[in-house]
Amino acid sequence: MGAKGARPRIPIALLVPIAFAPDWIELVLNLAGRESRVASHSLVSVCIGSLAVAIVYALSTRSVIDAGVVGATYLSHWGADFITGLKPTWPGGPNVGLMLYSHPLRDAMLECALIAACWLLYRRSLPAASRNRILAWLIPIGLIAMQVTFEVVQNPSLVL
Amino acid sequence: MMLASPPPLGRPWLEPFVILVALLLPWAWVAVLDRLLRRIR
Numbered sequence: 059m060g061a062k063g064a065r066p067r068i069p070i071a072l073l074v075p076i077a078f079a080p081d082w083i084e085l086v087l088n089l090a091g092r093e094s095r096v097a098s099h100s101l102v103s104v105c106i107g108s109l110a111v112a113i114v115y116a117l118s119t120r121s122v123i124d125a126g127v128v129g130a131t132y133l134s135h136w137g138a139d140f141i142t143g144l145k146p147t148w149p150g151g152p153n154v155g156l157m158l159y160s161h162p163l164r165d166a167m168l169e170c171a172l173i174a175a176c177w178l179l180y181r182r183s184l185p186a187a188s189r190n191r192i193l194a195w196l197i198p199i200g201l202i203a204m205q206v207t208f209e210v211v212q213n214p215s216l217v218l
Numbered sequence: 219m220m221l222a223s224p225p226p227l228g229r230p231w232l233e234p235f236v237i238l239v240a241l242l243l244p245w246a247w248v249a250v251l252d253r254l255l256r257r258i259r
Binding site: 071 | 233236238240243244247248249251252253255258
């Protein structure tokens with residue numbers, strides 16, 4: 059959403075799956091029975107993936123700045139994962155991260171705050187007539203509801 | 219928006235489905251609302 063706020067021409071329907079690209083790769087590898095966190099989530103694989111999507115986007119749109127933002131969106135996944143969990147660096151390298159998942163409440167608060175901040179950036183990309191509509195507010199409200207639901211599903215002790 | 223990969227659930231057979239929902243739901247939510255908001259005149 060932050061990237062959409064910065065570069066409104068990039069479709070958000072493209073930015074969202076790109077931000078989650080390592081998870082999509084992991085899911086496909088899992089379903090194929092070839093689980094590899096290094097292939098999907100390592101710093102090296104995320105850098106390669108980020109460069110690849112940026113090049114494809116640049117070639118298809120001729121916009122180098124937008125392509126850079128698309129690449130950075132892919133790269134941001136590793137940064138977010140570094141804060142919340144432990145992620146591989148390179149083949150044979152260490153796993154690094156702040157492992158905020160071990161503090162679910164703090165994790166939920168941080169992720170919700172970031173949703174709100176990114177939504178404020180995203181909102182600037184909307185037509186003026188749409189910015190204060192309930193539909194616009196439904197975006198962060200729905201995402202925060204999903205976030206809280208996933209946190210509770212994964213940590214039932216938060217509500218019990 | 220579900221900023222990072224979800225943590226392991228401890229039930230390996232369930233994880234691909236949970237991850238699929240966690241990936242598809244925010245994508246659909248944001249994409250549909252964004253489209254509607256840009257159509258408003």
